[in-house]
Amino acid sequence: MFVPDFASKTYLRPVRRTRGWGRVLLLVAGLLVVSAQLAYGSSPARYERVVVGPGDTLWGIAAEHYGGDPRARVDQIIRVNHLSSPALVPGQSLQIPID
Numbered sequence: 001m002f003v004p005d006f007a008s009k010t011y012l013r014p015v016r017r018t019r020g021w022g023r024v025l026l027l028v029a030g031l032l033v034v035s036a037q038l039a040y041g042s043s044p045a046r047y048e049r050v051v052v053g054p055g056d057t058l059w060g061i062a063a064e065h066y067g068g069d070p071r072a073r074v075d076q077i078i079r080v081n082h083l084s085s086p087a088l089v090p091g092q093s094l095q096i097p098i099d
Helices: 021-040 058-065 071-081
Strands: 047-051 093-097
Touching: 047 058, 058 071, 058 093, 071 093
Parallel strands: none
Antiparallel strands: 047 093
């Protein structure tokens, strides 16, 4: 027959090392912030004001202010100025992003 042994021996569990994870997470967060500033820049965007004249189009304004294919610039001008359509009205003021 088995007799219960009320010995004071207990089985020790291995100690989990939790120290250092806070430092690692802080380091990772810092690296993310620094890399985001390097990738997207930390300076505010600069704009030039353009007043729309008679017969001006977004395509013509983009081609005049930027070199190369103006398609991406037309989309950028629409987004920056919150235009619902590419139709312009003479006398309208537009913000043109400066590179």
